[in-house]
Amino acid sequence: MHNIIVLSSAQFLFRFLPLFLIVYYLTPEQFRNAVLFMGSIVFYAAGQPKAVLVLLALTVLNWYTGNAVFSENVKIVRGRADEKTPVRKRRYLIAAVSIDAAVLVAAKVLALKVNSAFLPVGMSFYIFKMISYQADMYHEVIRQRPWFTTAAAYFTMFPQVTQGPISRYNDGFTRRGEAGREYSLDRFEDGLINVTIGLSMKILLADRIGILWNEITKIGYDSISTPLAWMGAYGYTFQLFFDFWGYSLIAAGVTQMLGMDFVLNFNHPYAAKGIGDFYRRWHATLGNWFRDYIYIPMGGSRVGTAKTIRNLLVVWLITGFWHGGTVNFILWGLVLGLFIVLEKFVLKGAMQKVPAIGHLAVWIIIPLTWVIFAITDLKSLGLYFTRLFPLGGTSGNVNSEDYIHYARIYWPFFAASVVLCIPKVMELIQKYRKSAVMTVVFAVLFWVSMYYGVNSSANAFMYFSF
Numbered sequence: 001m002h003n004i005i006v007l008s009s010a011q012f013l014f015r016f017l018p019l020f021l022i023v024y025y026l027t028p029e030q031f032r033n034a035v036l037f038m039g040s041i042v043f044y045a046a047g048q049p050k051a052v053l054v055l056l057a058l059t060v061l062n063w064y065t066g067n068a069v070f071s072e073n074v075k076i077v078r079g080r081a082d083e084k085t086p087v088r089k090r091r092y093l094i095a096a097v098s099i100d101a102a103v104l105v106a107a108k109v110l111a112l113k114v115n116s117a118f119l120p121v122g123m124s125f126y127i128f129k130m131i132s133y134q135a136d137m138y139h140e141v142i143r144q145r146p147w148f149t150t151a152a153a154y155f156t157m158f159p160q161v162t163q164g165p166i167s168r169y170n171d172g173f174t175r176r177g178e179a180g181r182e183y184s185l186d187r188f189e190d191g192l193i194n195v196t197i198g199l200s201m202k203i204l205l206a207d208r209i210g211i212l213w214n215e216i217t218k219i220g221y222d223s224i225s226t227p228l229a230w231m232g233a234y235g236y237t238f239q240l241f242f243d244f245w246g247y248s249l250i251a252a253g254v255t256q257m258l259g260m261d262f263v264l265n266f267n268h269p270y271a272a273k274g275i276g277d278f279y280r281r282w283h284a285t286l287g288n289w290f291r292d293y294i295y296i297p298m299g300g301s302r303v304g305t306a307k308t309i310r311n312l313l314v315v316w317l318i319t320g321f322w323h324g325g326t327v328n329f330i331l332w333g334l335v336l337g338l339f340i341v342l343e344k345f346v347l348k349g350a351m352q353k354v355p356a357i358g359h360l361a362v363w364i365i366i367p368l369t370w371v372i373f374a375i376t377d378l379k380s381l382g383l384y385f386t387r388l389f390p391l392g393g394t395s396g397n398v399n400s401e402d403y404i405h406y407a408r409i410y411w412p413f414f415a416a417s418v419v420l421c422i423p424k425v426m427e428l429i430q431k432y433r434k435s436a437v438m439t440v441v442f443a444v445l446f447w448v449s450m451y452y453g454v455n456s457s458a459n460a461f462m463y464f465s466f
Helices: 010-026 029-047 052-077 085-113 123-138 148-156 185-219 226-257 275-281 284-295 305-323 327-345 348-353 356-374 378-388 402-420 423-431 436-455
Strands: none
Touching (some): 029 148, 052 085, 052 123, 123 148, 123 284, 305 327, 327 356, 402 423
């Protein structure tokens, strides 16, 4: 039952999800958040039986401290606030956020130094939801005090608890008891279509093209040619993209089945006009979180050039650490921060006059940064870059025609990846998604995905590690 936590697994799709939806729909609306919370705990405990205690403890803590902040807000609104009220409110917020951040940092450090089991699946995601909840309570974005089951359902909601997206409390949790959701066959069908598209991306594309990166790793970076090194970089690029986009679509589809709105997490990032634009489109809920809860509170871009550069680099340093504690993730974050600073303050005019500069940056620089993201050992990372850029020659037993063999195997997956990166293609799929032809196509894709998914034992999504 452990891989019930993998949203592409047969256990999840044919056991947990149908049973949960039956109970959820049969439950009166005012109690559905309680059902969602209890179902989410069962879901999480099936894959992380010990770590579920940490999730529960943090859930209770954040509901309690959020209530404390909310109580101070009520005093201010009613005009009974004394001079100490804003101070108390701020202290509750600082205490809650400090505890959440300390738990996450400690878990990441222990996972890195002692054992990876110290970092529960999804902790980075659900703690960020808890921090945003506290901040939104403080700034009175949340206007009503949530019941425990409502807040707990938001923190632990099973489609998002392991890999996001990092939705906000007001995205479906806006009233006490029932969350003001819309239930219809049309919305359920939309959810089912998004689940099918996500499954296809994950199992038929990401998992298949990901074999190339595994093969290159087994061969050894010192034994691959430059063309194969570039193939590997783009292979990993597409694997990560369709793995995470696929997960996001599955999660969004299930969320729609629960009566909530679609959560957009990817907005055609490879059609972006530059590195900065890419990360406004890639994992958009995480980018928005960093913007709203770190970048803007630090002053954003309204504090002069020097401090804006500082703010950008701090955000990207934290982004790198959020993904992992090893040096390569910190390097990855700082490299991206520097490129974004360069775009914003040096190349902005040139990129506006010649848009091709930004598009080329996306298709050349982003895959290179994914190599930094993928290879944790710095020595191995340096070796891979000497294969990408063999200046002055490199040593090793290299088959100069090795890429031909792999190109013959993987070209269909590369071709499909490039096609699906074109916004117009996905727009056409969405436009005709309910036509008879597309219904047949989706049905075939679903069952073919299930066939390969079962035979590959439901490979975990790549962002489980974060």
